[in-house]
Amino acid sequence: MDFSPILDSLNDAQRAAVTASAKHVLVLAGAGSGKTRVLVHRIAWLCRDKGIIPYGILAVTFTNKAAAEMRARVEALLGMSSTGMWMGTFHGLSHRLLRSHWQQTGLPQNFQILDSEDQFRVIRRVTKGLGLDEAKWPPRQSQWFINANKDEARRAKDLDSKDGSVDQQLIRIYFAYEEICERTGVVDFAELLLRSVDLFKRNSDLLADYRNRFRHILVDEFQDTNAIQYTWLKLLAGTQVPMFAVGDDDQSIYGWRGARVENIHSFNSDFDPVDTVLLEQNYRSTGTILAAANHLIQHNTGRLGKNLWTHDSVGDPIHLFAAYNEQDEARFVADQLKQWLDQGRKLSETAVLYRSNAQSRVFEEVFFAQQIPYRVYGGLRFFERAEVKNALAYLRLAAHHSNDASFERIVNLPTRGIGQRTLAALREYSRDYAIPLSEATSVLSQSGELNVRASNALKRFLALLQTMAASLEGLSLQEQVENIIKLSGLKAYYEREPGAKAVDRIENLGELVNAAREFNFDPNQFGDMTRLDAFLSNAALEAGEGQGEAWQDCTRLMTLHSAKGLEFPLVIMVGMEEGLFPHSMSTQESGRLEEERRLCYVGITRAREKLILSYAENRRHYGSVKYYPPSRFLREIPEQLLVELRAGVTISPTLIPRQKTVLKPGNESPFKIGQRVEHAGFGEGLVTECEGVGLHARVQVRFERGGSKWLVLEYAKLQPL
DNA sequence: TAATCAGCTTTTTTT
DNA sequence: AAGCTGATTA
Numbered sequence: 006m007d008f009s010p011i012l013d014s015l016n017d018a019q020r021a022a023v024t025a026s027a028k029h030v031l032v033l034a035g036a037g038s039g040k041t042r043v044l045v046h047r048i049a050w051l052c053r054d055k056g057i058i059p060y061g062i063l064a065v066t067f068t069n070k071a072a073a074e075m076r077a078r079v080e081a082l083l084g085m086s087s088t089g090m091w092m093g094t095f096h097g098l099s100h101r102l103l104r105s106h107w108q109q110t111g112l113p114q115n116f117q118i119l120d121s122e123d124q125f126r127v128i129r130r131v132t133k134g135l136g137l138d139e140a141k142w143p144p145r146q147s148q149w150f151i152n153a154n155k156d157e158a159r160r161a162k163d164l165d166s167k168d169g170s171v172d173q174q175l176i177r178i179y180f181a182y183e184e185i186c187e188r189t190g191v192v193d194f195a196e197l198l199l200r201s202v203d204l205f206k207r208n209s210d211l212l213a214d215y216r217n218r219f220r221h222i223l224v225d226e227f228q229d230t231n232a233i234q235y236t237w238l239k240l241l242a243g244t245q246v247p248m249f250a251v252g253d254d255d256q257s258i259y260g261w262r263g264a265r266v267e268n269i270h271s272f273n274s275d276f277d278p279v280d281t282v283l284l285e286q287n288y289r290s291t292g293t294i295l296a297a298a299n300h301l302i303q304h305n306t307g308r309l310g311k312n313l314w315t316h317d318s319v320g321d322p323i324h325l326f327a328a329y330n331e332q333d334e335a336r337f338v339a340d341q342l343k344q345w346l347d348q349g350r351k352l353s354e355t356a357v358l359y360r361s362n363a364q365s366r367v368f369e370e371v372f373f374a375q376q377i378p379y380r381v382y383g384g385l386r387f388f389e390r391a392e393v394k395n396a397l398a399y400l401r402l403a404a405h406h407s408n409d410a411s412f413e414r415i416v417n418l419p420t421r422g423i424g425q426r427t428l429a430a431l432r433e434y435s436r437d438y439a440i441p442l443s444e445a446t447s448v449l450s451q452s453g454e455l456n457v458r459a460s461n462a463l464k465r466f467l468a469l470l471q472t473m474a475a476s477l478e479g480l481s482l483q484e485q486v487e488n489i490i491k492l493s494g495l496k497a498y499y500e501r502e503p504g505a506k507a508v509d510r511i512e513n514l515g516e517l518v519n520a521a522r523e524f525n526f527d528p529n530q531f532g533d534m535t536r537l538d539a540f541l542s543n544a545a546l547e548a549g550e551g552q553g554e555a556w557q558d559c560t561r562l563m564t565l566h567s568a569k570g571l572e573f574p575l576v577i578m579v580g581m582e583e584g585l586f587p588h589s590m591s592t593q594e595s596g597r598l599e600e601e602r603r604l605c606y607v608g609i610t611r612a613r614e615k616l617i618l619s620y621a622e623n624r625r626h627y628g629s630v631k632y633y634p635p636s637r638f639l640r641e642i643p644e645q646l647l648v649e650l651r652a653g654v655t656i657s658p659t660l661i662p663r664q665k666t667v668l669k670p671g672n673e674s675p676f677k678i679g680q681r682v683e684h685a686g687f688g689e690g691l692v693t694e695c696e697g698v699g700l701h702a703r704v705q706v707r708f709e710r711g712g713s714k715w716l717v718l719e720y721a722k723l724q725p726l
Numbered sequence: 727t728a729a730t731c732a733g734c735t736t737t738t739t740t741t
Numbered sequence: 742a743a744g745c746t747g748a749t750t751a
Contacts (some may be wrong), residue, residue: 066741067740067741068741069740069741094741095741096740096741097741100741118741120741121739121740123740139746193741194740194741195741197741198741204730229740258738258739259739259740260741261737261738261739262738262740274733332739360737360738361736361737361738362737363736363737363742363743366742383739417727420727420728420729422727422728423727424728425727427727428727458727459727462727538741545741546741547741548740548741564737564738564739565738566737566738567738567739567741568739588737588738589737590737590738591737591738600738601738602739624742625742626736627735627736627742628742628743
């Protein structure tokens with residue numbers, strides 16, 4: 006065997022995957038088993054040892070972050086630039102295809118990308134335009150319906166309108182939505198994929214070129230592919246191009262978004278012959294953490310069946326904290342983080358994970374008060390902020406007057422006397438004559454159908470559009486952005502707005518100018534797109550990081566979904582309550598519940614050394630106090646892996662100091678094996694084991710009412726009897 | 727037309 | 742609790 010440097014650092018299974026010689030390869034890689042590593046090394050191995058030129062590699066991921074990481078790691082391993090490789094997200098690559106071959110797509114050359122908020126607005130407008138009641142046909146639901154269908158490659162015309170009247174209306178909305186998109190030259194995210202697929206289906210020569218070009222196709226997070234993405238892959242692969250797919254059925258957490266784990270099963274029949282490689286050795290977590298994860302996930306049915314194992318030591322037990330309420334829970338987490346710091350560790354090694362974004366608030370408040378630096382992931386990203394989107398809409402409209410979505414967004418922001426009535430007239434005219442809103446504005450401002458005040462307002466707005474369009478001529482992207490922000494009056498508008506928020510908004514507008522200055526644009530990639538158009542597309546496709554780069558050592562707050570792919574020495578999973586996690590919307594169907602369980606599995610396997618779980622007995626939720634029982638997932642973790650911490654009943658911790666059994670170091674434990682004790686919650690029991698001293702001392706107690714528990718003396722409030 | 731106030735709903739997320 | 746929509750008032 007000759008081992009190249011690329012293979013030296015791999016274990017046997019990883020090496021087998023990287024060097025698999027079957028035409029197609031499916032790697033089932035458990036959490037922390039070196040999934041990305043295998044992918045990166047496979048690419049490097051193909052290039053270095055198999056003589057595949059970078060130009061012949063297509064590697065697909067789901068997020069921009071994953072794509073960037075892959076590129077960086079491949080370059081580091083190969084010691085050269087990866088230019089020429091097609092590496093990116095399904096959407097990014099599709100976008101690139103559509104730009105290069107726009108003539109064959111039926112799209113205008115300067116088609117614009119609709120992000121989900123834009124899409125929502127368009128759908129709402131369509132609903133109103135059809136004379137449907139928004140309350141009865143919520144745009145959110147229609148949006149969901151349209152996207153779900155697009156993800157399954159079904160256009161409005163493909164839908165069977167025979168059944169129930171509910172679908173009838175939704176199909177009407179879908180039709181009308183498609184028409185508007187077509188007319189205004191915009192595409193939503195799903196459309197990028199769908200159009201690419203259509204492009205290939207209709208142009209066999211073009212498809213043949215690409216099949217000829219790509220010698221290897223590699224896919225990350227294969228379990229997250231939806232129907233249209235899988236079709237996309239199959240089309241590009243044809244019968245000749247070898248596929249290399251990496252995934253983990255236990256980490257499929259995007260079923261609600263159309264992802265189909267079954268694609269993993271289909272892979273074996275759609276591609277042949279396939280080598281399947283299992284990666285089960287985990288390099289991330291302690292034995293205890295893995296055992297918890299393995300036991301939990303065994304409650305799911307229909308798994309492909311992997312069991313993670315590790316050479317690592319058993320490690321610390323998992324701590325479970327029962328908080329009185331969500332405040333108490335947040336203070337507990339703050340305490341734990343401080344302890345972590347006291348042990349000489351860093352906050353950047355820690356993460357607090359929750360099910361839904363709204364849960365971050367309490368933690369932010371408490372961390373802020375206690376001066377624990379933190380960074381919230383997810384939530385509103387930079388290019389999604391209202392003020393930024395407003396500025397982008399002005400830019401888009403200045404460059405492309407026909408962009409109705411942008412027009413609607415900013416016609417009257419800041420207010421300039423174009424109210425609902427005028428707008429309604431514009432919409433009607435635009436619909437009747439099938440022209441963009443800006444043209445309707447031009448016609449109606451002259452026609453005399455509107456009152457003087459309204460038509461003057463419209464004329465002023467048109468003049469503004471002209472000025473803005475002119476101000477783009479021959480300038481750098483940065484100057485263009487600066488000009489538009491100034492001309493639009495957005496800055497003045499936000500300066501007038503009271504409150505601290507306004508300061509942030511103005512700052513973000515400044516940040517947008519910076520983003521424009523730093524935007525690097527590869528003109529080779531998108532043919533004859535203008536710099537500005539590339540910037541605008543990029544803003545839709547890459548919404549940007551949640552916050553600027555962290556310069557400070559801080560902990561991370563994020564949802565379980567956004568934690569996928571990450572790892573931390575210390576992970577604290579909070580809000581482990583029925584209704585919250587598993588989420589109440591998911592408890593009805595078993596399929597959804599299993600997905601929640603996988604989400605829990607993902608959370609647990611993020612932890613390297615220490616895992617802490619917590620739940621609150623009372624929680625203020627939607628404005629009133631709720632009592633959620635502890636999550637069923639807690640019961641699915643073997644109790645010998647858990648140590649329960651309990652703060653006792655601290656009604657108002659500021660008034661009633663928490664009672665603790667504090668042991669001075671060196672003191673003998675007041676409890677001996679065989680001694681009878683009483684616990685406020687569990688009743689009477691017998692001490693069966695003692696260990697540790699001082700703050701870490703704990704005892705195992707077998708309670709009469711069943712069950713044996715490890716209790717930390719500091720928290721347990723045990724009374725000797 | 728614009729600003730203000732009262733009532734209503736509430737997952738997860740990437741592109 | 743908060744953000745958003747719709748109705749009301751200036």
